[in-house]
Amino acid sequence: MTNPIRVAVSGAAGQIAYSMLFRIASGDVFGKDRPVQLQLLEIPPAMGALEGVVMELDDCAFPLLSDVVISDNPEVAFDGISWAWLVGSRPRGPGMERSDLIQANGPIFVGQGQALNKAADDVRIMVVGNPCNTNCLIAMSNSDVSNDRFSAMMRLDQNRSQSLLASKAGVPVSQVTNMAVWGNHSNNQYPDFENALIGGKPATEVITDKSWLQGEFINDIQNRGATVIKARGASSAASAANAALEHVVSMENATPANDWFSAAICSDGQYGVDKGLVFGYPMRNDGNGNNSIVEGLQMSDFAKKQFDNVHDELRQERDVVKDLL
Numbered sequence: 001m002t003n004p005i006r007v008a009v010s011g012a013a014g015q016i017a018y019s020m021l022f023r024i025a026s027g028d029v030f031g032k033d034r035p036v037q038l039q040l041l042e043i044p045p046a047m048g049a050l051e052g053v054v055m056e057l058d059d060c061a062f063p064l065l066s067d068v069v070i071s072d073n074p075e076v077a078f079d080g081i082s083w084a085w086l087v088g089s090r091p092r093g094p095g096m097e098r099s100d101l102i103q104a105n106g107p108i109f110v111g112q113g114q115a116l117n118k119a120a121d122d123v124r125i126m127v128v129g130n131p132c133n134t135n136c137l138i139a140m141s142n143s144d145v146s147n148d149r150f151s152a153m154m155r156l157d158q159n160r161s162q163s164l165l166a167s168k169a170g171v172p173v174s175q176v177t178n179m180a181v182w183g184n185h186s187n188n189q190y191p192d193f194e195n196a197l198i199g200g201k202p203a204t205e206v207i208t209d210k211s212w213l214q215g216e217f218i219n220d221i222q223n224r225g226a227t228v229i230k231a232r233g234a235s236s237a238a239s240a241a242n243a244a245l246e247h248v249v250s251m252e253n254a255t256p257a258n259d260w261f262s263a264a265i266c267s268d269g270q271y272g273v274d275k276g277l278v279f280g281y282p283m284r285n286d287g288n289g290n291n292s293i294v295e296g297l298q299m300s301d302f303a304k305k306q307f308d309n310v311h312d313e314l315r316q317e318r319d320v321v322k323d324l325l
């Protein structure tokens with residue numbers, strides 16, 4: 001058997017992690033022949049609950065799960081890892097503004113960014129804990145790990161968009177491809193229906209109701225998280241976990257021909273975005289470990305307005321945390 005891949009998950013006693021860990025341990029992400037060592041990070045009050053999660057992992061007797069380490073110290077949890085899912089963060093409390101949340105969570109990602117220096121040379125990091133783009137920016141800015149190893153999750157937004165377009169068009173979801181979600185995982189994100197394809201044709205040729213695409217579609221995707229909370233009484237967990245795993249699978253494996261996936265990565269100025277912002281882009285993996293932004297996509301004036309709006313939002317978030325960068 002090959003050496004186990006060591007992976008860290010923070011917020012490991014939380015809802016999203018509970019839907020992730022068992023799938024990672026069963027080989028859904030790194031393959032059915034690659035052993036995995038889980039290194040789970042929590043805060044001290046949640047260590048008891050985390051021990052219960054470990055009991056359940058043990059009780060599954062996963063052949064690929066070589067070991068489970070638990071800790072409330074990021075330096076222990078990140079030691080020698082090749083992937084980190086940074087899921088843990090403080091949820092938004094009653095009356096909290098987005099900027100309050102950003103300020104409350106920022107310091108977590110300063111410490112975790114520094115602790116990532118303990119990781120293996122090939123480490124990649126993906127941030128789920130909200131506000132995930134700006135938390136990723138903070139972790140990246142406080143770490144010696146190079147910027148191109150960091151990413152934040154837009155995949156749930158991509159999946160939601162594909163599902164809604166498929167249902168409107170009356171086709172299986174597998175028919176909807178090339179779904180780019182630009183910018184921020186927030187209610188200003190821009191799910192780009194203009195460049196999406198349905199059954200290989202432009203989505204705008206299949207769904208000709210332009211006012212639905214520009215109005216209800218975008219609005220429903222931007223607010224889907226809140227709609228799930230209202231219905232379920234809790235935020236998206238299984239779908240977020242699924243998206244977090246798919247994000248890593250996409251970053252580790254060749255992207256199917258003529259398609260792309262959405263992820264937020266450190267901008268190098270592509271599409272006019274400020275260098276250094278963690279911005280949602282369409283991406284491709286070449287099958288040799290390289291992930292790159294799909295360049296040259298066209299945008300209408302309508303799309304540019306959405307794009308500029310979410311770009312401004314990320315600049316404002318960067319300003320709120322400037323002391324942590």
Ligand code: NAX
Binds near residue numbers: 185
């Ligand atoms: P839970 O509250 O169930 O779990 C969060 C866990 O993080 C808790 O167990 C808590 O003890 C732990 N934690 C808090 N501070 C920590 C720290 N400093 N180090 C390690 N662990 C810490 O939330 P859950 O539903 O699992 O959601 C986790 C995060 O994902 C939230 O920030 C949430 O907003 C975010 N989401 C992000 C999404 C995305 O698309 N990027 C979608 C789903 C979700 O809303």
